[in-house]
Amino acid sequence: MPVESTDENGTVIVESVEDKIDHKPTKKDFSDLEARWLSGCKRWKKSEIAEYAKSDAVKVFELNGVRGWLNSEERVSIRRAVADKAAVGRDTVSVYVSGQGFNMTPAKAEEILAAVEVYASDCYDVTENQKAAVDALTTPAEVEAYDYAAGYPQPLQFAV
Numbered sequence: 789m790p791v792e793s794t795d796e797n798g799t800v801i802v803e804s805v806e807d808k809i810d811h812k813p814t815k816k817d818f819s820d821l822e823a824r825w826l827s828g829c830k831r832w833k834k835s836e837i838a839e840y841a842k843s844d845a846v847k848v849f850e851l852n853g854v855r856g857w858l859n860s861e862e863r864v865s866i867r868r869a870v871a872d873k874a875a876v877g878r879d880t881v882s883v884y885v886s887g888q889g890f891n892m893t894p895a896k897a898e899e900i901l902a903a904v905e906v907y908a909s910d911c912y913d914v915t916e917n918q919k920a921a922v923d924a925l926t927t928p929a930e931v932e933a934y935d936y937a938a939g940y941p942q943p944l945q946f947a948v
Contacts, residue, residue, distance in 0.1 A: 796838055829931040833922050837936040841915040845937070849885075849904055849944040856886035860908070863901055870897045892948040900946050907944050914939045 840846065847857045858866065866883060873881050874894035881897050882889045892900075918936055925931050 826926075826928055826931070829928045830922050830925070833931050833934055833936065834919050837915060837918050837922070840936055841911065846911050846940055846943075847908075849907065849946065851883070851885045851890055851900070851946045852948060854885050854888050854890075858885070858901075858904060863905055863908075867898065867901050870894050870901070890948050896948055900948075903944055903946075907941060910941050914941075 844855070844857070848855050849857065870881050870883075871894075879893065880891045881894050882891050883897050883900065884890070918934075918939065922931060922934055925934065
């Protein structure tokens with residue numbers, strides 16, 4: 789039976805655990821097959837973890853009820869712009885989430901962006917810890933039962 793998984797680069801990996809042997813199966817044959825099956829199950833579960841970590845169940849926050857996400861590059865760029873505008877004396881800045889602009893003080897913008905950065909880092913930590921936890925499992929049943937949605941922080945909500 790083939791096992792299909794996707795690695796972190798998005799490459800689909802298909803492995804077959806069907807081997808033809810020219811002798812009566814030995815305990816080692818069964819042990820090798822079980823190890824390969826477990827390895828495939830772990831790769832599959834870790835690909836599910838990676839997909840969930842990229843989903844809007846994790847990568848999301850709300851600003852005045854508008855759901856959206858700012859990737860790392862966007863957060864850095866907005867933080868630079870906020871700092872520059874504050875440095876030249878601007879009292880308000882605009883932050884855009886899902887195409888909608890929100891006016892706020894530079895201090896409030898920095899507070900929101902810092903919180904989103906910490907949230908993103910915390911989510912990354914959960915994702916990596918879950919991958920390590922899957923690696924430590926010893927049976928396909930444990931791998932299958934592993935709940936990769938557990939442990940993530942609640943999405944942030946802000947109001948301005």
